Amino acid sequence: MKKKNIIILLISFLILVFFFVAYVSQKENNQKETKENQKPKGIMILIEFKNTIGLNNFTSEMEKRDIKGLLMVTPEFVQENCNDIKEVIERGIEIVGTNVEEPFWDISYEDQKERIIKITEGIESCTGVPVRIISSCYMASDMTTLKVADELGISYIMARGTTDTKATVYQVEDYNTKILSVSNIPIATFKYGSLCDYSFFERGGTPSDMRAELDRALEPLTDKEKERYGANHKVTPVSHTWIGGQLKPWNDMWLDFWDDSKNNIEWVSLDDFMIDSDWILPSWQIPINKNAPYTPEKIRPLIPFEKEEKVQNVCR
DSSP states (O other), rough: HHHHHHHHHHHHHHHHHHHHHHHHHHHHHHHHHHTTTTTOOEEEEOOOOSHHHHHHHHHHHHHTTTTOEEEEEEEHHHHHHHHHHHHHHHTTTTEEEEOOOEEEEESSSSHHHHHHHHHHHHHHHHHHHHHEEEGGGGOOOOOHHHHHHHTTOOOOEEEEOOOOTSSSEEETOOOOOOOEEEEBOOGGGTTTSBBHHHHHHHHTHHHHHHHHHHHHTTOOOOOOHHHHHHOOEOOOOEEOOOOOOOEEEEEEOOOOHHHHHHTTEEEOHHHHSSEEEEEEEEEOOOOOOOOOOOOOOOOOOOSSSGGGGGSSSSOO
């Protein structure tokens, strides 16, 4: 009788172990499947220094689709178009204080600080909204930019891409300010440009060239990419809105991309995009990309702006 009870207890124990192992295994598989099926996070980056024609059209279409974004502008542009900029902010777009005179590479601490203060104060005098992210032409920044932003309490700075079409968030040790390294174009013809319609347009590319790269950017990261670039899949498509919001073939490409990919990407706010850092590193390990391939001999649009078909229902 005693032996029989022992056997029953043993069998019961083995059954419990079996179900426990099966439960743990299923849980791990579910977690793995959830992670693999997780959509990449995206945030649009807009650039505009000319006028608000394409900008208003582009942001209106974004608002219809609940697509979040950033707008790189100068304080001078904001002050000249204050009411339009306020409307853009109401559509869920956050302003990026931008220095267009020169990239923030190898510029003294004093000069960067003076310019950044001027940028933020100039923009905020119109919008009444604190500037929380700064950049410069070519989306350039360096460790001096980080130091100034951190001292001024600016949450984020933008940086030229370092991880191909994957955008990367760097947290630098001993700093509160984070770095947003934007998506780049890895294909040789357009390499070193950001994932931007201007990068394609100005170097003889077509909307279909860019659409192919946008689609590729949403493909799941490979194990090698995760190891090299970080596991968080994020993308930052970019548009100069005088192209994306005003030229019909390019505008059509953007609208089709947004609609076709609506189930394949999660458009998020700036804070949601930046919350998970890919890398926490000392300042000397942060990569800085200084490639800016926009030399006069490389600027050769396939169809000049003046001859390209324009959007007819432009919001003005």
